[in-house]
Amino acid sequence: MSKHILIIGGSGMLKELALTLNKEGNEVTVVARNKSKLKSLHDQAPQPELLNTYSSDYTVEDTFIEDILHILKQKPVSKVVAWFHKEGYATLQKMCDEVGQKQENWELVHVKGSRAARPSENFIPSTNNTCSYQEVILGYVRAEQRWLTHHEISRGVYNAMKQNHQTYIVGQVDS
Numbered sequence: 777m778s779k780h781i782l783i784i785g786g787s788g789m790l791k792e793l794a795l796t797l798n799k800e801g802n803e804v805t806v807v808a809r810n811k812s813k814l815k816s817l818h819d820q821a822p823q824p825e826l827l828n829t830y831s832s833d834y835t836v837e838d839t840f841i842e843d844i845l846h847i848l849k850q851k852p853v854s855k856v857v858a859w860f861h862k863e864g865y866a867t868l869q870k871m872c873d874e875v876g877q878k879q880e881n882w883e884l885v886h887v888k889g890s891r892a893a894r895p896s897e898n899f900i901p902s903t904n905n906t907c908s909y910q911e912v913i914l915g916y917v918r919a920e921q922r923w924l925t926h927h928e929i930s931r932g933v934y935n936a937m938k939q940n941h942q943t944y945i946v947g948q949v950d951s
């Protein structure tokens with residue numbers, strides 16, 4: 777059955793993930809700020825009628841939450857893929873609170889940078905029992921001493937979503 781998947785920050789390194797999920801027949805809504813990047817993403821969609829884009833800034837908490845609630849009203853979401861920088865963590869928490877109140881079952885796939893491998897730097901939002909939480913930590917390619925490419929990041933998050941491990945590491949991390 778096709779799902780509605782919301783991807784916050786899905787117009788950059790997670791663009792390929794958005795397009796892959798759309799190609800599989802899922803309805804995908806991508807939220808980011810830059811409208812021309814969002815339009816370019818839409819133009820590349822294999823199933824454009826199932827790819828929605830929404831311009832919103834997660835550092836403007838109230839407006840962002842209103843926008844998320846508007847999206848949920850159009851169609852409930854089964855998964856939220858969240859790529860937030862630190863300045864958006866308070867909004868991410870608020871979003872979890874609001875979605876948790878509105879929906880009975882949803883999954884949060886929280887994408888994080890390498891620092892999250894250190895427990896003291898790992899932000900885990902609190903969620904209620906409506907939410908199944910998964911964190912995906914982006915590491916590096918140790919053998920080649922380099923960061924992950926966008927393709928490896930999108931592919932890694934896609935694989936994580938298929939496996940349902942509570943913590944999934946793409947590449948390697950130093951703890």
Ligand SMILES: NC(=O)c1ccc[n+]([C@@H]2O[C@H](COP(=O)([O-])OP(=O)(O)OC[C@H]3O[C@@H](n4cnc5c(N)ncnc54)[C@H](OP(=O)(O)O)[C@@H]3O)[C@@H](O)[C@H]2O)c1
Nearest residue numbers: 785786787788789808809810832833834835889890914915
């Ligand atoms: N291994 C690691 O630990 C690791 C971790 C992270 C990143 N990286 C690398 O670092 C590079 C840069 O990272 P990046 O964060 O710039 O990745 P990115 O995914 O290329 O860009 C961030 C995404 O979030 C959106 N975004 C940013 N600020 C936002 C806001 N305030 N409100 C709503 N949406 C917002 C961006 O779109 P808009 O700008 O249009 O809003 C975009 O879709 C990546 O290309 C990746 O290769 C490595």
